[in-house]
Amino acid sequence: MNYCYRNDSDMTNGEGLRVTxxxxxxxxxxxDCFNKQTWDRNYGSxxxxxxxxxxxxxxxxxxxxxxxxxxxxxxxxxxxDEVLELCKAIKKETGKSIYIWTGYSTEYVLDKFCxxxxxxxxxxxxxxxxxxxxxxxYLRGSSNxxxxxxxxxxxxxxxxx
Numbered sequence: 001m002n003y004c005y006r007n008d009s010d011m012t013n014g015e016g017l018r019v020t021x022x023x024x025x026x027x028x029x030x031x032d033c034f035n036k037q038t039w040d041r042n043y044g045s046x047x048x049x050x051x052x053x054x055x056x057x058x059x060x061x062x063x064x065x066x067x068x069x070x071x072x073x074x075x076x077x078x079x080x081d082e083v084l085e086l087c088k089a090i091k092k093e094t095g096k097s098i099y100i101w102t103g104y105s106t107e108y109v110l111d112k113f114c115x116x117x118x119x120x121x122x123x124x125x126x127x128x129x130x131x132x133x134x135x136x137x138y139l140r141g142s143s144n145x146x147x148x149x150x151x152x153x154x155x156x157x158x159x160x161x
Contacts, residue, residue, distance in 0.1 A: 001023055001024070001025075001046075001047045001078065001079045001082040001083070002023070002024035002025070002041060002042060002043060002044045002045060002046055002047060003021050003022060003023050003024060003044050003045060003047050003051070004022050004023075004024050004037065004038055004043050004044030004045075004072070005020075005021070005022040005044070006019070006020065006021045006022070006051075006055075007019070007020040007021075008058050010068065013068035013070065013099070013139070014065070014066065014068045014097070014099045014122075014139065014161070015065055015066075015097075015160065015161060016064075016065030016066070017063055017064050017065055018064065018065055018066050018067060018068050018099075019055055019058050019059060019064060019066075019067045019068070020067070020068045020069075020070065021055065021067065021068075021069055021070070022035065022038055022044075022070050022071055022072060023038070023047070023069065023070070023071040023072045023073075023074050023079050023083070024038050024040060024041050024042065024043040024044045024071065024072045024079075025038070025039070025040070025041030025043075025071065025072045025073065025076045025078055025079055026038055026039045026071055026072040026073040026076060026103065027039075027073070027076060028073060028103035028104075028127050030103060030127045030128040030129070030130070031130045032128070032130040032133065033128060034141070035070075035071070035072070038071050038072035039072065041072070041076070041078055041079075047082055052086060052089065055067065055086070055090075056089060056090065056093050056094065059090060059093075059094040059096045060093070060094055064096065065096065065097060066096040066097030066098060066099065066121070067090060067096065067097070067098055067099070068099045068100075068101075069083060069086075069098070069099070069100045069101070070100075070101045071101070073101075073102050073103050073104070074100050074101070074102060075100070075102040075104055075109070075113060075116075080113075080116075083100070083116070084115065084116055084119070087116060087119035087120060088119055090119075091119050097121040097122075098119060098120045098121050098122075099120070099121060099122045099123075099124070099139075099161075100116075100120055100122070100123045100124070101123075101124045102123060102124070102125055103125075103126065103127040103128070104125060104126075105125060105126060106125040106126065106146045106148060106153055109123055109125050109148060110148065110151070110153075117148065117151050120148075121149065121150075121161075122147055122148065122149050122157070122161050123147070123148040124139060124140055124145055124146070124147055125145065125146050125147070125148060126142075126144050126145040126146055127144075128141045128142050128145070129142040129143075129144050130142070132144050138157055139157055139161070147161070149161065
């Protein structure tokens with residue numbers, strides 16, 4: 001897995017101060033995507049054990065709320081195993097919140113990524129739809145996108161997320 005960007009002090013992709021990582025690779029190719037450079041799975045740098053450990057170390061700080069994993073798409077088949085392992089390590093070592101964004105449908109995520117659901121606090125699903133774009137929406141770019149929180153589906157983020 002490659003990643004193209006990491007921010008250790010992000011306050012825009014979830015509640016509180018968060019670590020954010022943008023992984024590389026996306027085959028959804030949403031029209032008007034804000035992050036087209038991440039479509040190439042080879043873009044950026046390899047996600048190494050050192051990077052993983054530095055994320056875990058940052059998440060152990062008491063003032064950091066959690067991690068937001070975006071892309072590209074973290075759930076692409078070539079990213080999934082490493083994302084799952086990162087989520088497992090985060091929950092085991094820090095217990096911090098984990099938010100993930102994917103272009104896969106809600107139904108597909110609920111069906112295919114059952115194990116990941118045990119380690120994540122929120123997954124934002126559905127492709128970005130240019131016709132439904134709304135810059136006033138919280139944690140999503142278009143009104144069709146949904147939230148999976150504790151294996152339940154919401155059309156708006158639940159309070160506290």
